[in-house]
Amino acid sequence: MPERPSAGRADLEEAILRAAEAEFAEKGFEGATTAAIAARAGLPKANLHYYVATKEALYRRVVEGVLAAWLDAARGFDAAPTAVEALTRYIEGKMDLARDRPLGSRIFAREVMSGAPVIRDFLDTTLSAWVRERGAIVEGWVADGQLRPLDPKVLFYMIWAATQHYADFAHQITALNGGVPLDDAGFAAAKRQVVATLLGGVLAPRPDDMAAIPA
Amino acid sequence: MPERPSAGRADLEEAILRAAEAEFAEKGFEGATTAAIAARAGLPKANLHYYVATKEALYRRVVEGVLAAWLDAARGFDAAPTAVEALTRYIEGKMDLARDRPLGSRIFAREVMSGAPVIRDFLDTTLSAWVRERGAIVEGWVADGQLRPLDPKVLFYMIWAATQHYADFAHQITALNGGVPLDDAGFAAAKRQVVATLLGGVLAPRPDDMAAIPA
DNA sequence: TGATGGTTTGACCGCTCGGAAAAACTGACG
DNA sequence: CGTCAGTTTTTCCGAGCGGTCAAACCATCA
Numbered sequence: 412m413p414e415r416p417s418a419g420r421a422d423l424e425e426a427i428l429r430a431a432e433a434e435f436a437e438k439g440f441e442g443a444t445t446a447a448i449a450a451r452a453g454l455p456k457a458n459l460h461y462y463v464a465t466k467e468a469l470y471r472r473v474v475e476g477v478l479a480a481w482l483d484a485a486r487g488f489d490a491a492p493t494a495v496e497a498l499t500r501y502i503e504g505k506m507d508l509a510r511d512r513p514l515g516s517r518i519f520a521r522e523v524m525s526g527a528p529v530i531r532d533f534l535d536t537t538l539s540a541w542v543r544e545r546g547a548i549v550e551g552w553v554a555d556g557q558l559r560p561l562d563p564k565v566l567f568y569m570i571w572a573a574t575q576h577y578a579d580f581a582h583q584i585t586a587l588n589g590g591v592p593l594d595d596a597g598f599a600a601a602k603r604q605v606v607a608t609l610l611g612g613v614l615a616p617r618p619d620d621m622a623a624i625p626a
Numbered sequence: 627m628p629e630r631p632s633a634g635r636a637d638l639e640e641a642i643l644r645a646a647e648a649e650f651a652e653k654g655f656e657g658a659t660t661a662a663i664a665a666r667a668g669l670p671k672a673n674l675h676y677y678v679a680t681k682e683a684l685y686r687r688v689v690e691g692v693l694a695a696w697l698d699a700a701r702g703f704d705a706a707p708t709a710v711e712a713l714t715r716y717i718e719g720k721m722d723l724a725r726d727r728p729l730g731s732r733i734f735a736r737e738v739m740s741g742a743p744v745i746r747d748f749l750d751t752t753l754s755a756w757v758r759e760r761g762a763i764v765e766g767w768v769a770d771g772q773l774r775p776l777d778p779k780v781l782f783y784m785i786w787a788a789t790q791h792y793a794d795f796a797h798q799i800t801a802l803n804g805g806v807p808l809d810d811a812g813f814a815a816a817k818r819q820v821v822a823t824l825l826g827g828v829l830a831p832r833p834d835d836m837a838a839i840p841a
Numbered sequence: 842t843g844a845t846g847g848t849t850t851g852a853c854c855g856c857t858c859g860g861a862a863a864a865a866c867t868g869a870c871g
Numbered sequence: 872c873g874t875c876a877g878t879t880t881t882t883c884c885g886a887g888c889g890g891t892c893a894a895a896c897c898a899t900c901a
Contacts, residue, residue, distance in 0.1 A: 444888070524794055
């Protein structure tokens with residue numbers, strides 16, 4: 412087994428995956444070229460092909476990583492006693508994910524807009540089950556008076572939309588921020604406002620709950 | 627002037643634009659092919675080229691239409707006396723736009739995710755001005771106590787995200803709706819909840835304003 | 842040192858794409 | 872009926888794409 416000094420096999424595959432993620436996020440599956448991915452990873456095109464069979468297989472691997480990160484962030488919803496805590500944790504987790512891994516979100520968005528050719532199965536099975544189960548929990552919160560009457564799915568859509576917007580539309584946000592990307596303080600403020608607005612919009616209007624919303 | 631029975635020049639150009647919009651929305655600029663656009667419009671590829679010089683010129687024309695529709699919907703914000711009315715009208719208008727013209731929203735989203743190569747100027751000038759002016763109005767509503775303290779831009783982002791989600795992620799919504807697209811009743815309910823949640827989240831918590839939120 | 846197996850690379854291939862060119866067609870008008 | 876401007880269609884081309892291939896490279900071990 413050859414032991415290269417700078418790049419072992421694992422490091423190379425990691426570099427390829429990161430390069431592919433960036434290219435797919437920016438250009439889309441059709442727009443991305445294997446040559447550009449290889450160049451970004453720092454190796455010739457033919458060498459990239461030694462590690463991944465086809466462009467589609469590479470894309471599929473990248474997407475799998477995206478879905479794994481999504482599911483991981485979605486666990487922030489569970490194991491919280493109250494609606495306020497669960498929603499706050501979940502929204503903040505998704506905001507952080509949008510901030511830290513925006514590329515994955517863009518790949519996901521492109522996938523869905525193209526009719527979800529690769530992740531259709533994920534939508535029909537894993538995500539459907541997730542929404543069904545957590546939807547039941549949300550309905551429980553409505554029943555016991557924590558939340559105003561609402562359709563859980565519409566709430567989830569709002570959370571996903573509001574949070575992923577900071578990944579998918581980061582360029583637009585930058586443009587409307589005077590051309591400079593949101594700094595950490597600006598993003599933290601946005602996160603607070605997103606949480607406050609969503610919670611304020613769905614929590615049953617009881618004074619003690621209103622007080623629990625961060626300013 | 628030749629008077630064809632079925633298709634005059636104006637009709638043909640309209641058909642081309644609609645076909646191009648559909649292809650660009652689904653496949654993206656790189657993924658779309660002029661052959662597919664021509665086929666969808668019902669004419670040979672070379673004939674399409676007689677009407678539009680290049681693929682990029684065609685794309686640019688489609689995008690201009692999208693931006694025009696966006697600005698038109700954005701006018702729902704103006705000329706409303708109160709925050710409740712202005713926001714309600716604007717959110718509902720953007721929801722209707724997402725429902726009626728989802729393709730444009732997807733093209734816009736793809737553009738931004740790709741770094742806005744074509745609409746950068748629009749973002750930097752027209753949209754920036756729009757946000758600046760309406761942001762001042764929103765700040766006025768905060769100052770006179772209609773709205774809780776907030777950053778207007780973050781509010782706009784939430785409105786854009788929540789509404790355009792119904793266009794950009796329609797496939798996902800369909801998958802989570804048991805495989806069938808949202809019907810009109812379901813969409814109307816979603817629209818009501820989006821308006822209620824956003825208004826409930828930003829309106830200053832005064833009893834009379836709360837009562838103004840649609841159920 | 843020579844054989845071996847994993848790795849790297851330049852050259853190449855078939856295909857599809859956007860676009861060009863030119864011929865054929867069509868209807869209006871003299 | 873001939874001319875002409877506008878339109879349609881067939882054919883073709885160069886560029887760039889994903890992917891292949893065989894030669895070269897390199898570390899290890901008998």
